[in-house]
Amino acid sequence: MKRELVVVAAATTAAATVAGVAFLVRQWRRQSNQQLSAQRILREFARRCATPTSKLWQVANEMASDMEAELAPGDRGGNLGVPVSYLAGLPTGEEKGTFYGINLRGTNFVIVRGKLEGRNEALSDLSRQEIEIPLHILSSADSTKELCDLMAVEVAKFVGLHVESDSKVEATERTLGFTVSLPVDDLLPSSALHSKWRRISVNDTMGGELAQEMNHALKKHGIEMRVFAVVNDTIGHLAGGRYYNKESVAAVSLGMGTDVAYIESLPQQIVKESSSEAAETAINMQWGNFFSSHLPLTEYDASLDAESADPGCRIFEKLISGMYLGEIVRRVLLRMAEESALFGDVVPPKLTISYSLRSPDMAAMHQDTSQDYEIVQAKLKEIFDIESSTTSVREMVTEICDVVSERGARLVGAGIVGIVKKMGRLANRKSVITIEGGLYEHYRIYRNYLHSTVWEMLGTDLSDNVIIDHSHGGSSAASIFLAASQTDH
Numbered sequence: 352m353k354r355e356l357v358v359v360a361a362a363t364t365a366a367a368t369v370a371g372v373a374f375l376v377r378q379w380r381r382q383s384n385q386q387l388s389a390q391r392i393l394r395e396f397a398r399r400c401a402t403p404t405s406k407l408w409q410v411a412n413e414m415a416s417d418m419e420a421e422l423a424p425g426d427r428g429g430n431l432g433v434p435v436s437y438l439a440g441l442p443t444g445e446e447k448g449t450f451y452g453i454n455l456r457g458t459n460f461v462i463v464r465g466k467l468e469g470r471n472e473a474l475s476d477l478s479r480q481e482i483e484i485p486l487h488i489l490s491s492a493d494s495t496k497e498l499c500d501l502m503a504v505e506v507a508k509f510v511g512l513h514v515e516s517d518s519k520v521e522a523t524e525r526t527l528g529f530t531v532s533l534p535v536d537d538l539l540p541s542s543a544l545h546s547k548w549r550r551i552s553v554n555d556t557m558g559g560e561l562a563q564e565m566n567h568a569l570k571k572h573g574i575e576m577r578v579f580a581v582v583n584d585t586i587g588h589l590a591g592g593r594y595y596n597k598e599s600v601a602a603v604s605l606g607m608g609t610d611v612a613y614i615e616s617l618p619q620q621i622v623k624e625s626s627s628e629a630a631e632t633a634i635n636m637q638w639g640n641f642f643s644s645h646l647p648l649t650e651y652d653a654s655l656d657a658e659s660a661d662p663g664c665r666i667f668e669k670l671i672s673g674m675y676l677g678e679i680v681r682r683v684l685l686r687m688a689e690e691s692a693l694f695g696d697v698v699p700p701k702l703t704i705s706y707s708l709r710s711p712d713m714a715a716m717h718q719d720t721s722q723d724y725e726i727v728q729a730k731l732k733e734i735f736d737i738e739s740s741t742t743s744v745r746e747m748v749t750e751i752c753d754v755v756s757e758r759g760a761r762l763v764g765a766g767i768v769g770i771v772k773k774m775g776r777l778a779n780r781k782s783v784i785t786i787e788g789g790l791y792e793h794y795r796i797y798r799n800y801l802h803s804t805v806w807e808m809l810g811t812d813l814s815d816n817v818i819i820d821h822s823h824g825g826s827s828a829a830s831i832f833l834a835a836s837q838t839d840h
Contacts, residue, residue, distance in 0.1 A: 386743065388691035393750060396683055399649045400758040407765040407808055409645040414769030417641060422615070422634075441614075441633060442594035442836045444470035450838075451510065451576065452528030452830025453502060454584060459483045460502060461827040462509045467835055470595070474824045474831065480509055495564050503568035506576065527569070527576040528834030529562065530584035532826060579837045583635045585612040585787075587829025588822045590633065590836045592785035595823060599783040601770050602822070605763065606788030607710075609672040611638045613770055638766060639668030646670065647758060651682040658705070667766070671759040673710035673790040679755050681708040684748065693744060694737050701735045708734055714794040717752035724749065756797045764804030771817055778813065787822035787829075 446467050454461045459481055466476040482505050488494045506527070562578045569576050585604045589612040592599030601613035612635045646666065655678060656662050656669055669675045685702050687693040694702070701707060712730050719726035724745035731737040731748070767784055768777070776782045791798055806814040824831070 386691070389687045389693050389744075389747060392683070392687050392691065393747060393754075396649060396651070396751070397754045400647050400754050402647055402758055402761040402765075404807060406645055406647065407761060407768075407804065410643055410762060410765040411769035411772060411808070413643045413645065414638070414641060414766050415773035418636060418770070418773045421636065440836050441631070442590055442832060444594050444597065446594065446835040446838065448835075448838070449476075450528065450831045450834040451506070451525060452530065452587075452827070452834050453506070454530050454532055454827040454830050455502075456532045458489060460505075462502075462506055463827045463831055464509070464513055465824065465828060465831045467594070467831075474591075474828060477824060477828065477831075478513060479827055480505070495561060496568075499561070499564045499568040500571075502565065503572045503574060506569070507572055507574050510574070510576075525576045526834045526837045527565075527578050528587065528830035528832070528837070529565065529578045529581045530587040530830040530833060531581060532584045580833075582833065583610060583612065584826060584829045585610040586633045586635050587833040588785050588787045588826075589613070591823050591829055591832035592783060592820065594832050594835065596783050596820075598781045598818075599785055599820075600774060600776065601767070601782070602785040602787065603763070603767065603791075604788050605672070605786055605791040606826075607672060607674040607790075609639050609668050609763075609788075611636055611766070611770065613774065639665045639672070641667040641766070646762070651679050651686075655679060655682065667762070671763050673788070673794075674706075676755050676759055676790075677708035677710045677713040678706050680713055680748075680751050681705075683751050683755075687747075693747075694731075694735075694740060699735045699737050702737075710790060711793065713752050713756075714797070717749055717756060717794075717796055719749065753796070756794065757800050760797045760800035761804040764801050764808065767801075767805060767817070767819075768808050777809070777816060779816075781816055781818065783818045783820055785820050785822050787826060792821065 447469050449464065449466050452463045454463065461479055461481045464476070464478045465474045467474060482501075484498065484501070488497050488501065491497070559581070562581045565578045565581075569578070585602050588604065589599065589602035592602055593614075601611060604610045612633050614631050615634045616631050648666075648670075652666075652669065655675065656666065659669070681702065684693065685698070688698045688702055712734060716724075716727045716730050723742050727745040727748050728740060731740060731745075771777050771782050771784075774782070791801070802819060805817055805819065809817060822829075
């Protein structure tokens with residue numbers, strides 16, 4: 352009897368062991384299949400995002416053609432899609448003195464003051480003050496007068512804190528540089544405020560009205576300053592680049608949004624009523640509106656665009672700028688979570704929230720060099736409440752970030768080459784491109800991809816002709832260089 356019990360016990364134990372092994376095998380196979388499914392999604396996504404040199408040249412050539420079409424007399428055939436805004440007169444590099452400026456942004460404005468000492472001296476004695484715009488002004492449909500009154504009062508306070516030693520300069524009317532930035536990261540693309548500030552930043556008529564109202568407010572409050580033009584801050588960065596280097600021919604903003612300004616000879620310019628004697632002008636061309644059939648679009652880009660506040664518009668911007676890069680990564684992760692249980696059987700609820708993954712967090716994960724991707728895990732928990740993940744899953748997250756950032760940066764590089772080609776400077780002249788923005792400044796891998804793309808496209812013979820330089824003084828300083836360029840208006 353005892354022997355029979357032992358046999359039964361042994362048989363039971365063996366059966367349990369077999370069942371346990373079978374369960375583990377099923378689990379392993381399930382996880383393996385899920386991993387393979389996620390890898391297939393990643394491979395397909397990477398394939399559709401590919402930017403071989405031949406495709407980049409197609410994009411560059413079409414960018415150059417669209418720029419020509421935008422400047423053609425009569426009906427313009429380009430797809431950049433907005434009126435060309437421009438500014439005649441740029442710094443020579445010999446400007447000296449103390450200059451003031453305002454940078455109007457999404458929910459605030461910044462007043463700045465800085466000193467220029469000529470070409471060999473950098474911007475110095477930089478002071479800045481940031482002022483929040485009250486909500487009732489932001490939400491008002493017709494708030495220009497109230498906003499300008501607020502800015503004039505704050506300018507008066509700011510100037511009072513910085514008494515000049517040069518009384519002769521104080522006695523003359525100063526130029527107040529005025530730039531408008533694209534909406535910053537506290538305004539989602541779907542918000543009404545985002546659309547409002549974008550209209551101001553690209554519309555010359557609205558800019559002219561703002562300048563007129565601002566001058567009225569300055570006079571009303573007894574401030575000896577005058578605004579000659581309200582322009583996009585990218586033109587201000589171009590003015591800053593020209594102050595430091597006469598070969599500076601374009602400026603690119605690469606932050607939450609993106610924009611470009613470049614130098615054009617006035618005889619080729621469509622704005623013929625300009626009274627300036629300058630031989631060249633700075634043009635803001637709004638390259639975020641660029642579209643080409645050669646752009647490597649995916650289903651994730653299509654759904655992002657369809658759900659945006661401006662479907663069918665600003666396709667280039669939605670591929671390259673900081674506002675959208677993290678959102679594309681999130682959409683890929685969401686599909687993997689739904690179809691391959693990347694983060695477990697239940698899709699993390701916070702992974703379904705649009706624009707919850709911001710580009711700084713994406714960059715932090717992408718640039719994680721720890722052995723087990725500890726930063727990736729910390730970000731997944733912080734943003735999506737994902738408590739745990741395998742090392743292979745974290746590695747896959749960084750690979751998705753790499754695909755998205757590489758595509759965006761390489762398209763920016765192609766766009767820059769297209770601009771320089773349109774200007775006829777690729778083969779025989781040095782061209783300095785000034786780049787400003789947190790995406791370029793803080794996302795090292797993105798920046799490296801951009802630089803290497805320009806070199807790859809131009810080769811060793813021509814790549815030295817295109818020099819990419821970081822802007823001087825930060826985003827708000829653009830208005831200082833703008834004021835310097837307009838002092839002798």
